[in-house]
């Protein structure tokens with residue numbers, strides 16, 4: 001009897017955990033940038049827009065994102081990155097945002 005109760009408790013807990021995490025999404029996008037300072041700005045901007053996890057690779061320029069689709073969206077995260085002055089693979093930051101970056105962080109634009 002105790003065993004059955006324990007199994008039941010575990011099953012309910014697992015169900016609750018999976019239903020809470022149901023809207024977790026991941027995405028990988030390309031973001032321009034140069035250095036460690038860029039990395040920190042890109043990751044901070046992503047988290048500010050609600051990303052639960054953000055990891056930007058300096059060499060590949062890939063930004064790996066995790067977010068809760070109930071609370072934010074990829075578009076919102078991208079907008080925040082653009083505001084910080086960084087171009088993504090699809091969208092360009094304004095010249096004003098780009099020029100507000102320190103000279104050493106002004107990556108080459110296409």
Ligand SMILES: [Cu+2]
Pocket residue numbers: 033034035036037038039104105106
């Ligand atoms: Cu930089």
